[in-house]
C-alpha cells in the first residue's frame with residue numbers, strides 16, 4: 419500500500435524535477451541566446467573597426483591627396499573660379515572643337531587647329547605695357563595670373579612682395595596677367611581695369627576667355643609676353659595670386675653661384691603625378707587630351723622660376739603639344755619635348771605649399787607658401803618686415 423501522502427510527495431518531487439529541467443532548458447537557451455548575441459556584437463564591432471579604420475585611412479589619404487593635387491594642378495583663382503559648374507559641359511565643348519576645321523591659323527593644317535588652342539599667338543594683347551620692360555630693364559619678372567575682377571589680390575601684392583622694385587640691387591618687375599572677363603558687367607569691369615592700369619602700369623591682358631579651363635592658355639600667353647616684350651630679363655617667375663613670396667630669399671637663390679642662366683626651371687618638383695581620370699574631378703583630363711597615365715616631371719603651379727630664354731622655347735614647342743587644362747604639367751610636357759630637365763632648387767625646403775599657420779622665423783627662411791587670403795598676405799608681410807631678428 420502506498421501512503422497517499424507519499425504519492426503527493428512523489429508527485430510534488432516529480433513536479434519539482436520537471437520544473438527544474440524546464441528551468442535548466444530555459445537558462446540553457448537563454449545562455450545560448452546571450453552568447454550568440456554577444457558573438458554578433460563582437461563580430462560587428464570587429465568588422466566596423468576594421469572597415470572604418472581603413473575607411474579613415476583612405477579618407478584622410480584621399481583628402482590629403484585632394485588638397486595636394488589641388489595645389490598641384492590648379493592655379494589659384496578666386497573662389498568663384500575654383501569649382502567650375504560647367505566643367506563637363508565646357509570640356510565637351512572643347513572636345514567638340516577637335517574635329518571641325520578651323521580658319522584660325524593659315525600656317526597650320528585644319529585638323530591641327532585643336533592642338534593650337536594653347537598656342538599663345540592665336541591670341542592678342544588688349545593691354546600689354548610694352549614700354550615697361552625697356553624702361554625698367556628688370557633682372558627678374560614676376561608674372562601673376564589673376565582673375566580680372568580680383569583687385570583685392572592685386573592690391574595686396576602691390577603692397578607686399580610686388581612693391582619692391584629694387585631687391586639687393588636687382589630690378590624686379592611685378593605684372594598681372596588677365597584674360598577677358600566672361601561676367602555680366604564686362605564693359606564696366608574693362609573700364610575699371612583700364613583705370614587700374616593707368617595708375618599702376620602693371621596689367622597685361624589678352625583676348626582669351628578667362629576661365630578655369632583656359633589656364634594653360636593664360637600661362638602660354640605669359641610666356642609669349644616674356645619672350646616678345648621682355649627678352650632682356652634674366653629670370654622670370656610664374657606665381658599665383660594667393661602666394662606668400664619671400665622675394666629676398668628668391669633673389670639670394672638666383673644669385674647663388676652655379677644657378678644656370680639658361681634652360682633653368684625650378685620650384686617644387688612633382689614626380690610621377692597620376693592623371694586624374696575621374697570625370698567629376700575638376701582636374702579631370704581625358705585620355706584623348708592626355709593619353710599617358712602620369713605627367714612628366716614638372717614644377718608645382720603655385721610658383722615656378724625659370725631662366726628667361728625658356729618662354730620663347732615653350733611658345734614654339736607648344737605648337738606640337740596638344741593642350742590640356744593642367745598648366746603646370748603642360749609646362750612639364752614642354753620641358754620633356756624640348757629634351758630639358760627640371761632642376762631641383764638649391765634648397766628644396768624653401769618652396770613650400772601648405773602652411774599650418776604663420777611663424778615669423780619660418781617665413782623668413784622660405785621662398786613660397788600658399789596663403790588663404792589677401793588679408794593674410796598683408797598681415798604676415800607686415801609682421802615679417804617689422805624690425806628685430808625673426809628667429
Ligand SMILES: *[C@@H]1O[C@H](CO)[C@@H](O)[C@H](O)[C@H]1NC(C)=O
Pocket residue numbers: 576577578581
Ligand atoms: C610701396 O612701398 C612704398 C615705400 O617703400 C610706399 O610708399 C608705397 O605706398 C608702397 N606701394 C603700395 C602700392 O603700397
Ligand SMILES: *[C@@H]1O[C@H](CO)[C@@H](O)[C@H](O)[C@H]1NC(C)=O
Pocket residue numbers: 508512625626627628629630631632635
Ligand atoms: C578659352 O578661350 C577661348 C578663346 O577666348 C574661348 O573660345 C573658349 O571658349 C575658352 N574656353 C573655355 C573653356 O572657357
